[in-house]
Amino acid sequence: MSKLLEVKNLSTHFFTDDGLVKAVDNISYSLNEGETLGLVGESGCGKSVNALSLLRLIPNPPGKIVSGKVIFEDQNLLTLSEDDICRIRGNRMAMIFQEPMTSLNPVMTIGRQLMEPMEIHRQMTRGEIQERCLDLLKRVHIPEAPTRMNAYPHQFSGGMLQRAMIAMGLTCNPRLVIADEPTTALDVTIQAQLLELMKDLTREFGTALIIITHNLGIVARYADRVNVMYAGRIVEKSTAMDLYKNPRHPYTIGLMASVPRLDQDMKKKLKPIEGQPPDLIHLPSGCSFHPRCSYRVERCLNETPELKTVNENHEIACWVDVRT
Amino acid sequence: MKRYIASRLLYSILILFFVSILIFTLARLMPGDPIQAAAMINTDLANPEIMNDLRAKFGLDKPYHEQYFLWLTDFAKGEWGDSLGSGEEVLAMFLRRLPVTLELFIGATFWSFIIGFPFGIIAALRRNSWLDASLTTTSIIGVSIPVFWEGIVFIYLFAVILPIFPPSGYVPFSESPWENLLSVAMPTFVMGTQTAGLLARYVRSSLLEVLGQDFIRTARAKGLREKAMLIRHAARPALLPVVTVIGLSWGYMVAGSFLVEYMFAIPGLGRMGVNAVFARDFPVIQATLVIVALNVMLANLTVDLVYGYLDPRVRIH
Numbered sequence: 001m002s003k004l005l006e007v008k009n010l011s012t013h014f015f016t017d018d019g020l021v022k023a024v025d026n027i028s029y030s031l032n033e034g035e036t037l038g039l040v041g042e043s044g045c046g047k048s049v050n051a052l053s054l055l056r057l058i059p060n061p062p063g064k065i066v067s068g069k070v071i072f073e074d075q076n077l078l079t080l081s082e083d084d085i086c087r088i089r090g091n092r093m094a095m096i097f098q099e100p101m102t103s104l105n106p107v108m109t110i111g112r113q114l115m116e117p118m119e120i121h122r123q124m125t126r127g128e129i130q131e132r133c134l135d136l137l138k139r140v141h142i143p144e145a146p147t148r149m150n151a152y153p154h155q156f157s158g159g160m161l162q163r164a165m166i167a168m169g170l171t172c173n174p175r176l177v178i179a180d181e182p183t184t185a186l187d188v189t190i191q192a193q194l195l196e197l198m199k200d201l202t203r204e205f206g207t208a209l210i211i212i213t214h215n216l217g218i219v220a221r222y223a224d225r226v227n228v229m230y231a232g233r234i235v236e237k238s239t240a241m242d243l244y245k246n247p248r249h250p251y252t253i254g255l256m257a258s259v260p261r262l263d264q265d266m267k268k269k270l271k272p273i274e275g276q277p278p279d280l281i282h283l284p285s286g287c288s289f290h291p292r293c294s295y296r297v298e299r300c301l302n303e304t305p306e307l308k309t310v311n312e313n314h315e316i317a318c319w320v321d322v323r324t
Numbered sequence: 325m326k327r328y329i330a331s332r333l334l335y336s337i338l339i340l341f342f343v344s345i346l347i348f349t350l351a352r353l354m355p356g357d358p359i360q361a362a363a364m365i366n367t368d369l370a371n372p373e374i375m376n377d378l379r380a381k382f383g384l385d386k387p388y389h390e391q392y393f394l395w396l397t398d399f400a401k402g403e404w405g406d407s408l409g410s411g412e413e414v415l416a417m418f419l420r421r422l423p424v425t426l427e428l429f430i431g432a433t434f435w436s437f438i439i440g441f442p443f444g445i446i447a448a449l450r451r452n453s454w455l456d457a458s459l460t461t462t463s464i465i466g467v468s469i470p471v472f473w474e475g476i477v478f479i480y481l482f483a484v485i486l487p488i489f490p491p492s493g494y495v496p497f498s499e500s501p502w503e504n505l506l507s508v509a510m511p512t513f514v515m516g517t518q519t520a521g522l523l524a525r526y527v528r529s530s531l532l533e534v535l536g537q538d539f540i541r542t543a544r545a546k547g548l549r550e551k552a553m554l555i556r557h558a559a560r561p562a563l564l565p566v567v568t569v570i571g572l573s574w575g576y577m578v579a580g581s582f583l584v585e586y587m588f589a590i591p592g593l594g595r596m597g598v599n600a601v602f603a604r605d606f607p608v609i610q611a612t613l614v615i616v617a618l619n620v621m622l623a624n625l626t627v628d629l630v631y632g633y634l635d636p637r638v639r640i641h
Contacts, residue, residue: 057544083549090546102538107560107635117546152636
């Protein structure tokens, strides 16, 4: 498998009135063609900022990508001209956003919004574009596609809007789709349907997928590999299988323990992670997780751990080996 | 959409009815009556008997509600009565002056658009820069300047010190297009200043709000260039609150036209209204006020319809 995306030492900072927020702090990872990567972490851990940074969609000011490289199809996206990055967006790399209700333009028909990526990136006639869009709407199971093309977002249900968003992301047959919490605004049955749909379509087209979520269940089911983020850094990197069998970072272990599982005794109490999510402006010294960590040692207070390999497909950033 | 239009129209008619009562009452609440006002100028009339005869002749001795219904039915039939001062038909006076005031309105709107929109858009796109700060400050000054003061300063600067424009007067377009434009340039600018400032402020804040919306990020993520994104995705939703402001200010412009026409000696409806008030010329005052109300109403109706056109959420349920 060839490498599609390589993120090297990416840092995205926000310069707010209250102080500097290192939303993404020196992270590196890579993704192969057709692979699905899960990006997990609690709200504010930097997973969305990380995704937006790839396409340079960080609102500036206050945000800025301060360092790093994003190598996608052998070119560094961070040094491209504005025109060139526009040629990648929606074409080679597409994004599916959370909150479909607000992520679609309320005064434009679904059809026009759906056709837009191809109008921008493809030299096709209107008829051809329309045909492809109708086909895609059928693929995402929107009934009566021809009439739905002329409908406005407020006439759609949340689930239908998210389907339309997925279709919109796929119109130009991108090599990478980033789905930013694609199902948080929807109820559970619709969530499952949409994720299956997304998985099927990406598999069929050989599209790589980055799923950003705080839902560990989604990651377990759909991702090949997982990056766990905490306070702007990747703290654990692993294949999905290995992560679920042997979580090695105290934060991941905490996350797993706080989620109900069907294969466990129902009477067993869930164990939350103690303390509060970190204040991003005043991060704790050393390892950002140390105030909430039950495995903490002296070293955690002073030194920030870097990712280190523990076995061939597992890396953690921790001073403690929790298995001993 | 048809039901929407019909309901807006019905509302307008109802409002107009209540406004007509208000207008009639207001005119009667002014101290003195037209006969008294006339007697002050022409002392021959200053005789109680003559004055009472005149009152009877014009129906001013009838009870108020009778006077009101008489006036309302006549007005609806297009019989607006004769001016108590000049004896001329009010409808004819109105029709003769309408084009003049309309030209002022259109001119003022023109100025406010070509200043307000660019100011607002540039300020929004260069948010928090020195350019934004200076444009916004200019807009606030524009909103705050009193019309009469600005008019006097403009006459002094551009008619006295630099004699580019005539200080006052009006030349009809049919007589000399060029001189017509020169004669309305200053009055329309003065009339449009406030709206221009208001528009700039609203365009800026409205555009900024839209640019912060999720769907703008979606548009960028599709690969739209900045300019295309602004035109295709931001313009229409950003226009919605601005349309309301334009409608409101079109209504407020009446006040401006009263002042401006008086200051620049322009024979329009505003001047007619002011003169009528001084002369207690009831038929003319009433007609003027109805026209003012009608103008506000039509502006609001237009805003509602444009809103329906721009926003499918209003049109389609």
